[in-house]
Amino acid sequence: MPGWLLSGLLLALAGSLAIHFASPHQRWRPRALAAHPARLAGAALLVAALIALGQVLHSVVAVFVLLTWLMLVFVLLPYLGALIGRKESR
Amino acid sequence: MTKTSTKPAPIRRDWIAKSLAGTLLGFTLAMGCSGLLILATAGLSPGTRAQFAMWLVTPIWLGVLSGCFFFSSGLRAWLWLGGANLLVFATLLLARPA
Amino acid sequence: MRSDYIRIYKTVHTWTGILTGMALFIAFYAGALTVFKEPLARWAAAPVAALEVPLAETPALIAKTLAAHPGAAKGFQLNLKPTEDEPARLSWVEREEGQDDHDTLSGHHYSATLDAEGNALVSESQPSQLAEFIDILHRVVGLPFDTDPNRWLMGVVAALYALALVSGVIVLLPTLVKDFFALRLGKNLKRMWLDAHNVVGIISLPFHIVMAITAVVFAYHDGLYALQDKFLHNGRLANAFNQQRPAAKPAPRDPADMLPPVTLLERAQALSPGFEPSSLQYVNLAGPRAMVRVWGTDPAALAPRAMGGFVALDPWSGKVLSRDFLPGTQDAANTTLSSFFALHFATFGGTPVRWMYFLLALAGAWLFYSGNLLWIESRRKKQRQGEALPGQRLDTRLLASATVGVCIGCIAGISLTIAAAKWLHGHVADLNAWHWYVYYGVFFASLAWAFWRGAGRAVVPLLWLAALSTCSIPLTTLLAWAVPGLGMWANTSLAALGVDATALAGGFALMWAARATARRVRLGAEDSVWSARKILPSCQGLS
Known part of the structure; x- marks a missing residue:
């Protein structure tokens, strides 16, 4: 149980990072990733995450868990990016 | 309603009229819609049906309340929402088993 | 979309936000803690020496307890996994007739075990209501009691919150795609607060919509059901909810003949292999609709209620009465x-x-807090080159004081009332009442201080108060462990230690916020309600 759940959440984290890094507003890296390939890869990782979560959770629960996790990660990424970006610009 | 002009008229604020229309008529509309849902879901067990009907009210009510400031005036908000209410409750009366 | 609509909805957003922001801050902060209500209750529970009754001996425990206390037949609970806050195998609450269902505070708590000779040992206890108190703050936006009027008020707040969500999205629509993920730090403070506010509001919008709608439903469901019963169900709603009503009144059955809990658990388990039972709730054993609810959770599924889900069985035959909530x-x-x-x-x-x-x-x-900061920043009177420092508008100064007083006061109040669960235990007659006194004392003192000193000069001391109050939670546990003579306790379950660890992290976060804010009130722009500097001619050239 925890193995699939954890891998699902990590896959979703990786997908979120790929999508976030493709945004022109990201502050994590000196330069944003190329938009289309990064977003495509991100979406593929999110699908993989859903499949992993679906191994141990009912499908509706897997969708809820993924959405909740995505909301949290996508809220935190810009804030962490701002912290990182500020440190680097000093 | 007739089209009065081609140029978009300025939108009246009419805060009180619109808010009241959204709150009151939005609520009655939501209740009417929940009545329609009860009619449409005869296949469900009565307890389940009643719960769905209760849950339906709030999203419709809040949706109408949130959207009612798009009406170009308070009067229009009352007329359109009043009309929608009439329609829903007329359907409810006609479709209701005696 | 016409810019006129944007302007209208901006007004809607501003007013709904200002009216409800601080109430929602309390609801969300207390709600975040209520997610961990059980660990909080376990942290706050004083250890008691409970005699363990093996599950196999529970039929005797039930029969003897009911013989000694027939009132328990109305409803009692069998705990499968004893915890700090529910250490006894069998417990129940006796409530007054006609008491409000939502009133979870009054009532007499009893628990029962078997002594060495096999006799029922019943004792009354006053369990800590700390976790329930925080839950009530959450349920009724910071008011002290979960009563009908308070819940209706919370319903109004939640409806305005829904309005604020929709209007906020409409206002943001023209720049939604372009500014997605944007958080631009820099000179333009209004831009920064706007980004910081929007990022949370837009990305967690589904979460907030769910919270707004469910909160309105929780406030008004009784009224909605009553209206629908009258106009749409022709008064048949009570029947719809109680379908398995027996045709004739059966003869009262002997509780001693009930199936043993082990058998009932097997029946429940057979219905759903993934189901993990946590307790058995016996209801109305003397009445015609006697049943036992086997409560529990399924790690793969969602649960319909805060404490999980249940299957309702007939305690004598084991027949399934309802599995709608399993x-x-x-x-x-x-x-x-x-x-x-x-x-x-x-x-x-x-x-x-x-x-x-x-x-x-x-x-x-944070969304509601930053919304207020944004409102204040948007109305800031800027100092022009070579001109004297302008006075800030009264309304921005008042809102700034109210925002820091309410929000930071709420954090400090909750933290101190948590710590008080250990400090005041055994020293005051009614500890549960003291949770109210401590919270509201700190809350109103913070508010008064914020208005008296002004936001700029109150915010840093208040943040330090909140930080130290929050750190006092794990420090209390540490002290209790190091000096047992103090009469306090350190519960060492993972759940209870999790409370300490979380509070420590929260305390450090608040310290960081206090230091960052101190820098701002000292070095930030003087033409702001957040400036703590006295207006001195020599300082004016600095910013």
Whole structure:
């Protein structure tokens, strides 16, 4: 149980990072990733995450868990990016 | 309603009229819609049906309340929402088993 | 979209936000803690020496307890996994006739075990209501009692909150795609607060919509059902909810003949292999609709209520009375209905999702706090080159004081009232009343201080107060462990230590906020309600 759940959440984290890094507003890296390939890869990782979560959770629960996790990660990424970006610009 | 002009008229604020229309008529509309849902879901067990009907009210009510400031005036908000209410409750009366 | 609409909805957003922001801050902060209500209750529970009764001996425990205390037949609970806050195998609450269902505070708590000779040993206890108190702050936006009028007021707040969400999205629509993920720090403070506010509001919008709608439903469901019963169900609603009503009144049955709990658990388990029972709730054993609810959770499924889900069995025959609320085996319709509850209570996905909800709720509290900061920043009177420092508008100064007083006062009040659960235990007659006194004392003192000193000069001391109050939670536990003579205790279950660890992290975060804010009030722009500097001619050239 925890193995699939954890891998699902990590896959979703990786997908979120790929999508976030493709945004022109990201502050994590000196330069944003190329938009289309990064977003495509991100979406593929999110699908993989859903499949992993679906191994141990009912499908509706897997969708809820993924959405909740995505909301949290996508809220935190810009804030962490701002912290990182500020440190680097000093 | 007739089209009065081609140029978009300025939108009246009419805060009180619109808010009241959204709150009151939005609520009655939501209740009417929940009545329609009860009619449409005869296949469900009565307890389940009643719960769905209760849950339906709030999203419709809040949706109408949130959207009612798009009406170009308070009067229009009352007329359109009043009309929608009439329609829903007329359907409810006609479709209701005696 | 016409810019006129944007302007109208901006007004809607501003007013709904200002009216409800601080109430929602309290609801979300207390709600974040309520996600971990059980660990909080376990942290706060004083250790008692409970005689363990093996599950196999519970039929005797039930029969002897009912013989000695017939009042317990109305409803009692059998705990499968004793915890710090529910150490006894069997417990029940006796409530007054006609008491409000939502009143979870009054009533007499009893627990029963068997002594060495096999006699029922019944004792009355006053369990800590700390966790319930925080839950009540959450349920009725910071008011002290969960009564009908307070809940209706919370319903109004939640409806305005829904209006604020929709209007906020409409205002943002023209720049939604362009500014997605943007958080631009820099000279333009209004831009920064706007980004910081929007990032949370837009990305966690589904979470907030769920919270707004469910909160309105929780406030008004009784009224909605009553109206629908009258106009849409022709008064048949009570029948719809109680279908398995017996035709004739059966003869009263002997509780001693009930199936043993072990057998009942096997029946429940057979219905759903993934179901993990946690307690058995016996209801109305003397009445015609006697039943036992086997409560529990299923790690793979969502649970319809905050404490899980249940299957209702006949305690004598083991016949299934209702499995509508049994996690994992619900039909599509009941799963849908249950998901409305699960999405509010975070009763799916186990502990990881609880942490996500905890953080999303804190982010929500930040959303309302930053909304107020944005309102203030937008109305700031800027100092022009070579001109004297302008006075800030009265309304911005008042809102700034109210915002820091209410929000930081709420954090400090909750933290201190948590710590008080250990400090005041055994020293005051009614500890549960003292949780109210401590919270509201700190809350109103913070508010008064914020208005007296002004936001700029009050905010840093208040943040330090909140930081130290929050750190006092783990420090109290540490002290209790190091100096047992103080009469306090350190519960060492993972849940209880988790409370200490979280409070420590929260305390450090608040310290960081206090230091950052101190820098701002000292070095930031002087033409701001947040400046703590006295207006001195020599300082004016600095900023």
